Amino acid sequence: MxxxxxxxxxxxxxxxxxxxxxxxxxxxxxxxxxxxxxxxxxxxxxxxxxxxxxxxxxxxxxxxxxxxxxxxxxxxxxxxxxxxxxxxxxxxxxxxxxxxxxxxxxxxxxLIPNSGMFGDERSAVAGTADLDPADFRRLGRLLGELHAATERSGYTMAVPRDDWDLEGLIGSEPAWGDPLRLAELAGEDRALVARAIERVRARLDAYGTPAHRFGPIHADLTPENVLRTETGLVIIDFDDFAAGWHLFDLATALYFFTPHPRAAEYRCALFTGYESVRPLDAADHDVFPAVLLARGLTYLGWSADRRGEPTAEWHAGTVLPHVVRLARRLLDD
Incomplete structure (x- = not known):
């Protein structure tokens, strides 16, 4: 065909x-x-x-x-x-x-009339994105509203999809591919990431999947999947929606901004906005670095299976070192 x-x-x-x-x-x-x-x-x-x-x-x-x-x-x-x-x-x-x-x-x-996307992945990683922390507060609030509405509506999955649970993220056959298959991830860095994967597994397993932490999520909340409109932010593209940890949506919203000089401000603002709708507890904050690394690992697995595509090459060449740093931080914690 x-x-x-x-x-x-x-x-x-x-x-x-x-x-x-x-x-x-x-x-x-x-x-x-x-x-x-x-x-x-x-x-x-x-x-x-x-x-x-x-x-x-x-x-x-x-x-x-x-x-x-x-x-x-x-x-x-x-x-x-x-x-x-x-x-x-x-x-x-x-x-x-x-x-x-x-x-x-x-x-x-x-069609949703809009003035553009929330941002873009490449300027976020490059650190040149000029966003105000207030943008992240608004996005955090919208995410809180999404998760609260999911619980309030009583929505349940009508059919199975590729869940963003332990197996979907870091199992033997992850939903988006095995990050350790990425050729550029080699030597000491590969060994470090492999150890970090086990740390992620242990932390998420201990965190568990109660309904206030785990349920239907968007799962692909990149800057390109949020539109700016006259009446506020709008979330689009639910292609990868499935059951997962609520924190996974927050991790996706922040992931590409982790190398940004204002990353700490953006993270604080996102969580402030989210918690204005859905308060979090100490366990949520403690496990977040593991969830953030899990998000990064999915992109490495995705790239390993799509070599030659521009976005996959960008992840393998430009974004990979930031994932290794996230893994090192998690192990040093």
Missing amino acids: PAVTLEIAESLARAALSEWGFDDSAPLVLLKNRENFVYRLDADGLAYVVRVHRQGYHSDAELACELDFVRALHAEGVSVPEFIPAPDGSGFVVVGDARTGGRHQVDLQR
């Missing part, structure tokens, strides 16, 4: 338009091409987002579970996207054939 080129992806998006009753020649503008192809659609005086999912990333049941979760959050007043159901009531449509690389899931949501 052919690779999903930009041309094929657009043809898939256009095939889906008619399912919602739109003209398949309506203007489409590519907004993002990473795991999924994301387009802006302007039709009937309104603006939408059309998302062509990476083939095989989630089953139909898993994707339906994701969209149900976002709808539950939206109903609770959390700032998340609003999805448009297909005419048959399902959350997405399936299009494609052998010519277009097989079946693909496509969903539709209302």
Whole structure:
């Protein structure tokens, strides 16, 4: 089957338009091409987002579970996207054939007017991102609202997904791949990280998975997955949502900023905002360095399996030393 080129992806998006009753020649503008192809659609005086999912990333049941979760959050007043159901009531449509690389899931949501993303990973790691700690307080509060709404709604996972538990993070077959397989992680650094993985396992095992610490989370709260709008921050892209530690969302929000000169300020502000909604205890603060390292390890595993891709090479060449430093700090603690 052919690779999903930009041309094929657009043809898939256009095939889906008619399912919602739109003209398949309506203007489409590519907004993002990473795991999924994301387009802006302007039709009937309104603006939408059309998302062509990476083939095989989630089953139909898993994707339906994701969209149900976002709808539950939206109903609770959390700032998340609003999805448009297909005419048959399902959350997405399936299009494609052998010519277009097989079946693909496509969903539709209302465009969120915004002034850009919260930030970006590369300037965060480089230390050049010029963010105010108040940004992190607002983000922390939004994360607290997300987790509080999840508990309040009583949402439970309809179908299993790749959980961000011990096995998903640092098990024998981690959800995003084995970080120790990254070729650049070698010698003393590799041995150090291997020891740190065992420390992470021990701390998270002792921390446990009670409901006030562990449940459905976003799991990919990078700076690119938070939009700035006139009414506040909005969380997007729940592709990797599953059950995990609530702290994992905070760790993801901070991870790329850990090399930043203002990292300590940003961390304090994020936690201050979060605790204004959901207070944490001493055990939460004590285990956070282990959760932060676990987040970093997932990116190394992801990169080990995607060599040649620009983002994977960036992690292997630029971000890796910061992960080693996090591992050393955890062992020295």
